[in-house]
Amino acid sequence: MDRNLLDPRSWNVRARSAAAAALVVTICLVLAGAALLLVLYRTLEHSARDAADARARQIVEQLRAAAPGDLDSSLFATDGQVGTIQVVDSAGTVVAASPGADSLLVAFEPVPPGESRYLGNIDLGGEPDYWIVERGAQSPPGPATVVVGADREPIEGILGTVALLMAIGGPVVVAMVAVASYRLVGAALLPVERIRARVAAISTDRLDERVPVPDTQDEIARLAETMNSMLGRLESGHRAQQRFVSDASHELRSPLATITAALELAHTRPELVDTSLVDESLLPEAHRMNHLLADLLLLARADENGLTHTSVDVDVDDLMYAESARVRDISPELVVQNTIAPVRVVGDPQQLARMVRNLVDNARRHARREICLTCRSSNDGAVLEVADDGPGIAPPDRRRIFERFVRLDTPRTRDSGGAGLGLAIVTEIVATHGGTIDVTESSTGGARFVITLPADCAGQSSPDFSR
Numbered sequence: 001m002d003r004n005l006l007d008p009r010s011w012n013v014r015a016r017s018a019a020a021a022a023l024v025v026t027i028c029l030v031l032a033g034a035a036l037l038l039v040l041y042r043t044l045e046h047s048a049r050d051a052a053d054a055r056a057r058q059i060v061e062q063l064r065a066a067a068p069g070d071l072d073s074s075l076f077a078t079d080g081q082v083g084t085i086q087v088v089d090s091a092g093t094v095v096a097a098s099p100g101a102d103s104l105l106v107a108f109e110p111v112p113p114g115e116s117r118y119l120g121n122i123d124l125g126g127e128p129d130y131w132i133v134e135r136g137a138q139s140p141p142g143p144a145t146v147v148v149g150a151d152r153e154p155i156e157g158i159l160g161t162v163a164l165l166m167a168i169g170g171p172v173v174v175a176m177v178a179v180a181s182y183r184l185v186g187a188a189l190l191p192v193e194r195i196r197a198r199v200a201a202i203s204t205d206r207l208d209e210r211v212p213v214p215d216t217q218d219e220i221a222r223l224a225e226t227m228n229s230m231l232g233r234l235e236s237g238h239r240a241q242q243r244f245v246s247d248a249s250h251e252l253r254s255p256l257a258t259i260t261a262a263l264e265l266a267h268t269r270p271e272l273v274d275t276s277l278v279d280e281s282l283l284p285e286a287h288r289m290n291h292l293l294a295d296l297l298l299l300a301r302a303d304e305n306g307l308t309h310t311s312v313d314v315d316v317d318d319l320m321y322a323e324s325a326r327v328r329d330i331s332p333e334l335v336v337q338n339t340i341a342p343v344r345v346v347g348d349p350q351q352l353a354r355m356v357r358n359l360v361d362n363a364r365r366h367a368r369r370e371i372c373l374t375c376r377s378s379n380d381g382a383v384l385e386v387a388d389d390g391p392g393i394a395p396p397d398r399r400r401i402f403e404r405f406v407r408l409d410t411p412r413t414r415d416s417g418g419a420g421l422g423l424a425i426v427t428e429i430v431a432t433h434g435g436t437i438d439v440t441e442s443s444t445g446g447a448r449f450v451i452t453l454p455a456d457c458a459g460q461s462s463p464d465f466s467r
Contacts, residue, residue: 014185021181022174029173033166041159048150049118049131051081056116056135056148059087063139063146068096083130083151090143111136111145121152129153191220195227207235240403252293255285298425316343316382316453319353320375323360327371335370343375343382345453347433352453355429358422359386359449366390366447381435381455389444398439402427426451 011019055075062071068087076085076098084105087096092108094101111117111134119132130149137144195211202209210231213224262282320340327336345352363371367388374385393401404424430437435453442448 013189014182017185018178018182022178025177026170026174029166029170033163033170036166037159037163040162041155044155044158045131045150048081048152048155049133052131052133052148052150053116053135055082055085056133056146059085059146059148060135060137063087063137063144065140067139067141068144071096078151080154081150082148083153084147084149086147087137088145088147089141095144105130105147105149106132108145110143113138113143122149188220191216191224195220195224199227202231204238207231207238252289255289258282258285259289298428310348311346312349314345314347314349314352316345316352316356316384317341317375319349319356320373320384322353323356324373326357327360327364331364333369334364334367337370337372339372339374339376341376343377345382345433345455347453351429351432355426355451356384356386358426359384359451362386362422363388363390363447363449368446370444372442378452380452382453384451384453385448387442387444387448388446389442390446392441392445393439393447401439402437 059071059075062075068089071087076096078084078098084101085098086094086101086105088104088108089095090110092104094104106119106122113136115136117134119134122130122132129152131152133148133150135146135148137146191212191214198209198211210228211224213228214221259282317340320338324336324338324340327334360371360373363386367390370389372385372387374383374387376383402423404421427437430451430453433453435451438450438452440448440450
């Protein structure tokens with residue numbers, strides 16, 4: 001026999017439930033049976049004692065007017081409760097008795113007339129046991145003691161019969177409970193088995209399938225709903241991963257193709273390779289690919305362990321002024337409006353500088369004539385705003401733009417935008433510093449990004465895209 005079969009920990013849920021139900025019912029039956037036998041025993045005992053005492057009273061009443069030998073013989077008849085009767089005179093002689101009770105049942109001790117005494121259970125050896133009741137009587141010949149014994153044998157027979165029936169019926173009831181529990185638990189777990197079978201059949205190319213939800217509104221229904229929610233997240237993550245790989249491949253293909261074409265040209269026609277080809281094609285594409293790979297590496301680290309940052313004092317207003325000067329240098333056609341107040345937070349200066357730069361570059365790419373940089377302090381920390389007068393962002397897209405490789409411009413040209421990772425990096429940096437990011441419409445109709453950073457920037461929570 002396999003020893004694991006004897007270990008309850010190796011049983012399935014149905015077997016453990018059936019065994020637990022059988023054990024509980026067994027304990028309940030044992031306790032209930034013991035209580036029933038005890039109550040039945042006490043009830044029959046009191047009934048027999050009351051019958052014996054009632055017979056003793058009758059005989060005592062008759063002895064007031066008649067001698068023991070003149071009593072009605074029906075008073076000495078025995079039944080299922082009264083087993084023996086004796087009338088004993090003051091000398092200890094049995095002067096009247098039921099059939100077969102000619103000798104004294106117990107050591108004789110006279111009971112005064114009008115009094116009674118209960119001797120309890122008397123073991124007579126080979127004879128039946130009795131509960132003895134004694135009452136004193138005054139008869140015409142003199143004082144006498146009436147001794148009546150309630151027979152225990154019928155009561156013990158009844159108790160034995162009840163105990164035997166319980167011993168036979170108890171295992172039958174336990175077996176029925178075990179079988180019923182096994183089948184009912186199996187029926188209750190049937191939806192779980194359906195869920196398991198459906199999940200086992202779902203593969204990466206069938207993530208759009210969902211498990212059946214039973215109409216029970218119980219834990220199994222909530223489990224199915226949770227499984228469907230998890231499958232939805234897996235489907236979204238799988239699609240996002242596919243888009244990520246596709247977009248990353250697309251973004252890397254262009255610079256690699258340019259560099260490959262230039263190298264092939266240099267291999268076949270080295271005389272055509274000059275400084276302009278290197279400066280206008282090779283170096284820009286190499287820098288673009290290097291920046292893209294750096295962004296991808298940063299986001300991969302953020303996904304794996306989250307961004308780590310140092311905690312030093314950072315003057316956010318200096319970062320805003322630096323970006324304002326940079327925009328004036330590289331885009332002199334744009335008007336830069338500054339509303340910058342001195343603000344200091346505790347965080348990582350390089351990450352915060354990159355956050356501001358990505359937002360400013362995003363605004364610079366979409367602005368028509370001007371961008372506006374705002375920095376102010378608040379009760380919670382620092383508030384940074386970057387706004388432009390460009391086409392703006394439609395409300396349905398204001399959450400989607402923070403996803404990776406998402407660009408709202410339809411043509412995927414280098415002049416129309418970056419790789420679609422800048423705002424995703426901003427999101428990770430804001431989350432690392434415990435802040436929130438919001439995008440609304442500016443006063444000129446363009447996009448307005450609002451970042452709130454706590455003064456200590458110690459948070460490690462997920463980004464809050466408030467709307």
